[in-house]
Amino acid sequence: MSDEQVPHDFEALKAAILQRKAVLPKRLKQVAAYALDNPDEIAFGTAASIAVSADVQPSTLVRFAQHFGFEGFSSLQQIFRARLRERAPGYDERLRALAEKGHDQLESGAILNGFIAAAHSSLDALTSAIDPVRFDKAVTILANAATIYLIAKRRAYPITSYMAYAFGKLKIRCQLVGTAAGIDDDMLAFADDGDAAFAVSFSPYAAETISQALAVSCKGIPVVSLTDSVFSPLAECSAVWFELAEADHAGFRSLSASMAFAMALTVAVAEKRQQIKTK
Amino acid sequence: MSDEQVPHDFEALKAAILQRKAVLPKRLKQVAAYALDNPDEIAFGTAASIAVSADVQPSTLVRFAQHFGFEGFSSLQQIFRARLRERAPGYDERLRALAEKGHDQLESGAILNGFIAAAHSSLDALTSAIDPVRFDKAVTILANAATIYLIAKRRAYPITSYMAYAFGKLKIRCQLVGTAAGIDDDMLAFADDGDAAFAVSFSPYAAETISQALAVSCKGIPVVSLTDSVFSPLAECSAVWFELAEADHAGFRSLSASMAFAMALTVAVAEKRQQIKTK
DNA sequence: CACGGAATGGAATGTTTATTCTGTTCTCTT
DNA sequence: AAGAGAACAGAATAAACATTCCATTCCGTG
Numbered sequence: 110m111s112d113e114q115v116p117h118d119f120e121a122l123k124a125a126i127l128q129r130k131a132v133l134p135k136r137l138k139q140v141a142a143y144a145l146d147n148p149d150e151i152a153f154g155t156a157a158s159i160a161v162s163a164d165v166q167p168s169t170l171v172r173f174a175q176h177f178g179f180e181g182f183s184s185l186q187q188i189f190r191a192r193l194r195e196r197a198p199g200y201d202e203r204l205r206a207l208a209e210k211g212h213d214q215l216e217s218g219a220i221l222n223g224f225i226a227a228a229h230s231s232l233d234a235l236t237s238a239i240d241p242v243r244f245d246k247a248v249t250i251l252a253n254a255a256t257i258y259l260i261a262k263r264r265a266y267p268i269t270s271y272m273a274y275a276f277g278k279l280k281i282r283c284q285l286v287g288t289a290a291g292i293d294d295d296m297l298a299f300a301d302d303g304d305a306a307f308a309v310s311f312s313p314y315a316a317e318t319i320s321q322a323l324a325v326s327c328k329g330i331p332v333v334s335l336t337d338s339v340f341s342p343l344a345e346c347s348a349v350w351f352e353l354a355e356a357d358h359a360g361f362r363s364l365s366a367s368m369a370f371a372m373a374l375t376v377a378v379a380e381k382r383q384q385i386k387t388k
Numbered sequence: 389m390s391d392e393q394v395p396h397d398f399e400a401l402k403a404a405i406l407q408r409k410a411v412l413p414k415r416l417k418q419v420a421a422y423a424l425d426n427p428d429e430i431a432f433g434t435a436a437s438i439a440v441s442a443d444v445q446p447s448t449l450v451r452f453a454q455h456f457g458f459e460g461f462s463s464l465q466q467i468f469r470a471r472l473r474e475r476a477p478g479y480d481e482r483l484r485a486l487a488e489k490g491h492d493q494l495e496s497g498a499i500l501n502g503f504i505a506a507a508h509s510s511l512d513a514l515t516s517a518i519d520p521v522r523f524d525k526a527v528t529i530l531a532n533a534a535t536i537y538l539i540a541k542r543r544a545y546p547i548t549s550y551m552a553y554a555f556g557k558l559k560i561r562c563q564l565v566g567t568a569a570g571i572d573d574d575m576l577a578f579a580d581d582g583d584a585a586f587a588v589s590f591s592p593y594a595a596e597t598i599s600q601a602l603a604v605s606c607k608g609i610p611v612v613s614l615t616d617s618v619f620s621p622l623a624e625c626s627a628v629w630f631e632l633a634e635a636d637h638a639g640f641r642s643l644s645a646s647m648a649f650a651m652a653l654t655v656a657v658a659e660k661r662q663q664i665k666t667k
Numbered sequence: 668c669a670c671g672g673a674a675t676g677g678a679a680t681g682t683t684t685a686t687t688c689t690g691t692t693c694t695c696t697t
Numbered sequence: 698a699a700g701a702g703a704a705c706a707g708a709a710t711a712a713a714c715a716t717t718c719c720a721t722t723c724c725g726t727g
């Protein structure tokens with residue numbers, strides 16, 4: 110029996126539970142913890158079965174529900190069920206639905222779907238692969254650079270190419286290395302203390318990218334790099350490096366996740382610069 | 389009562405239903421259709437409530453379950469519940485979990501998550517926005533071209549830049565327009581019957597891209613284009629065009645979905661060429 | 668320390684639920 | 698067209714269920 114109105118969705122309920130967790134009696138707190146840890150059990154189980162799992166009496170479950178304004182356990186259970194109902198389906202399921210609908214009659218359509226799926230899973234990999242602390246470290250390095258040298262060839266080139274465009278818009282000085290064949294090394298010769306470099310290379314690693322990154326790092330200039338394997342030669346000469354394995358479709362890799370990463374890095378650097386300046 | 393063993397996951401059950409759909413009695417077929425169309429209802433509803441929705445008797449549901457080897461309706465229902473239980477959570481929920489875990493202490497981490505989320509939703513938009521038939525049409529046009537001219541400037545440039553790399557690897561002749569400032573129009577002057585062009589431009593549209601695409605199309609060369617609005621001037625002069633609105637994070641857009649699209653288009657063109665050749 | 672109120676455990680209760688059973692209808696076969 | 702067999706609707710039933718109630722325990726307060 111509460112003063113406020115009853116929660117209508119899972120998020121509201123969660124908030125309500127978290128808010129009042131401290132003032133909840135022992136057994137009810139026990140139920141609260143169990144409910145948030147095992148929402149699926151609440152959704153599908155019976156009051157009796159849940160009671161056993163949570164080591165309380167069924168009546169406690171009813172009381173718990175009533176404490177949060179519900180009529181009884183059943184109406185509380187509806188919230189947990191709605192949560193599962195409304196939860197967006199995962200990629201694989203969505204893809205299956207797509208495949209069944211169109212039967213992938215057109216091969217080109219199947220290819221498109223394949224690349225979309227690959228991009229989704231690359232992004233997922235990105236989520237779990239990138240350590241926020243290291244990311245922040247990389248951002249700090251680049252944000253403090255007078256000029257950022259962007260080193261990439263071949264398949265990786267579009268990434269730095271886009272970053273160069275974005276940095277330009279953000280009024281951050283950068284130098285795109287990798288455009289014309291000859292002048293790269295001349296450009297890098299200007300790199301100095303207070304600068305930094307960002308290098309990208311995927312297997313098979315372009316020899317030039319490696320040698321250039323190495324040369325820069327030997328001059329004491331910090332290098333941040335993005336690559337697709339821990340064994341990458343780039344990792345050795347980098348102050349901070351990131352491993353990002355782009356998923357492939359039929360042997361071809363797109364750059365979707367790399368692009369998201371690059372853009373995040375770019376904007377984060379700009380953001381941090383702002384902070385540094387205003388201090 | 390069947391000869392085989394009972395299905396123990398949703399996919400197996402679905403397969404079994406689809407396989408025997410033709411030989412199912414009327415009411416059971418009705419249940420089968422309802423079950424596959426409204427799996428959530430089966431998971432959460434009671435036999436009585438489902439019976440009303442599906443317009444059958446509760447006993448029919450039991451018989452249906454038994455037909456597929458289950459002991460009764462309840463054990464069939466378990467399959468539908470397990471499906472929801474095991475279903476991977478959607479992005480928003482995953483993101484929420486991320487946000488709660490790290491509390492987004494680091495601003496840079498929040499930016500990364502933001503771009504990943506934006507990329508995911510762009511990809512979703514891509515899924516539903518692209519008509520497979522039109523996509524196939526575009527593929528056909530480009531696959532039949534002797535040389536493919538890739539027209540893009542500024543933010544769109546990395547896309548064609550990557551396509552040029554991939555086309556090169558695939559031994560498909562293409563010409564990247566947009567590298568050096570002066571020679572673009574000279575390059576396009578070589579474009580002839582039997583060629584085709586692919587143009588990309590996002591708002592604010594680069595004037596050169598538009599004028600070049602227009603010039604090419606006036607020569608009777610088919611143009612396929614990718615843009616972000618139906619009002620784009622590119623749409624007017626294109627044989628086939630695609631609208632792809634990339635989701636933004638904090639005002640900045642990455643190219644994740646565009647990259648997936650570009651790669652799919654590239655590979656699909658290569659695939660179709662192979663087919664044409666072998667014929 | 669004793670009292671009062673809240674919280675709890677556990678059994679009783681009345682409802683809901685899946686299931687079974689039986690008479691009827693439909694459908695294919697001969 | 699007539700009969701046999703399966704399929705079906707609907708009521709009957711028994712099990713499972715959430716809920717309620719009350720006696721007991723716990724805990725803070727005077």
